[in-house]
């Protein structure tokens with residue numbers, strides 16, 4: 388057993404490359420001493436006492452756990468597929484009324500669908516930093532679009548150190564270079580749908596004439612195909628789709644162009660009883676979609692600046708063809724038309740992602756890897772699909788808060804499972820480590836979902852969650868807020884406005900009736916405020932980043948390549 392555990396230790400020290408020699412724990416202690424003097428975490432004051440060295444601590448934990456022995460045999464491969472802005476209610480397994488996703492649904496059939504997975508800060512970059520670190524935004528330092536400090540502890544570094552062959556392919560969106568990956572090929576910033584550029588550690592490549600979802604899929608499969616035999620792999624396959632500006636490939640675009648998409652129940656929400664925040668938002672289908680979003684074609688005689696200006700206009704009338712006749716749409720008819728254009732394109736980009744999942748699953752089948760590979764499909768957060776008249780995310784309302792999460796792991800998950808336990812994006816990193824039979828560092832704030840996935844929910848499993856959104860006013864004038872969601876209620880506090888919303892999720896699942904301040908709600912309100920305060924303290928949020936809007940980092944140097 389000792390020999391088996393020792394085989395991890397050299398891998399830990401030489402960056403994941405297999406070394407055949409045997410090293411004892413005692414021989415490593417001087418090296419840990421050296422690490423003790425290393426300034427490994429520039430921002431460690433955020434989450435550690437002044438004298439602690441988190442890198443040393445987690446290495447020590449790791450080595451001790453390895454020394455007591457964990458069976459390394461048959462550790463599962465992990466394929467983590469994450470799209471960008473894919474709402475659960477646009478997935479068949481979650482009861483979509485607007486589309487079909489047969490390949491993603493296969494994961495639900497052959498594995499599990501988790502129905503209560505929530506994001507802790509509903510926006511791209513912070514969710515990605517949380518998934519990597521297992522920490523809330525105020526601890527990992529990424530509250531808005533600021534740059535992630537890649538020298539921090541991440542699940543990729545730990546898996547790589549634990550012997551996994553690791554890759555990050557697709558949308559990274561964290562400003563700094565990826566670390567902890569044997570291979571990375573990322574889109575700069577948001578990336579683009581057509582003719583995408585990918586950055587690597589050593590160069591860049593433009594895929595002229597190619598569609599981004601297809602390229603990401605092929606690069607991911609190429610990574611799996613070339614993984615070293617006898618070593619488990621960890622692949623983060625991150626799609627750009629279905630993020631704005633929702634540009635489908637030609638085939639899917641044509642297929643959805645004629646589709647009529649049902650409007651959601653709350654499409655015409657008047658925001659009655661809700662606070663100023665919802666009234667002030669600028670992410671409305673009715674008013675905030677641009678000509679570019681709607682794929683309107685500019686006049687041909689515009690120069691570059693005028694062309695960009697034309698596309699950025701949010702039109703209040705549109706002249707288009709309806710049933711072969713040219714008509715000018717305004718008012719309610721225009722709003723309905725905008726919704727159709729938005730959703731047709733959004734869903735067409737989703738369909739390419741669904742195709743991609745099918746290709747990955749087929750490839751695993753053909754390669755004999757299905758049995759020992761965990762496959763996850765999720766999105767970095769939810770999205771409004773016209774719900775409350777909105778597009779985008781950010782708000783703590785259900786459609787934006789809920790992440791899709793489907794997982795297949797034949798060895799551990801009963802096919803067709805439906806899991807209602809409350810899970811969060813802080814849980815993903817601990818889950819990967821646990822599945823890989825590696826220890827979870829104490830500074831990770833989530834919990835492993837492995838017992839939950841195996842159908843044994845621990846008695847002390849969470850029944851409430853903490854949320855905090857910072858990007859105010861941001862791109863959509865969305866007001867900063869934090870809040871608590873229990874299994875039955877939600878309390879939201881817009882702290883810069885000192886306004887509250889309280890919803891009964893059982894009797895008002897669409898969150899249309901703000902109960903805050905209503906007679907008879909005093910005890911419920913007090914209980915939820917107490918729970919909110921308890922959670923805020925438990926996750927160590929003492930407002931340390933509440934009033935600071937950190938500068939954007941996503942367009943910073945992805946290594947040396949920017950600006951050349």
Ligand SMILES: [Ca+2]
Nearest residue numbers: 471472511767
């Ligand atoms: Ca996103």
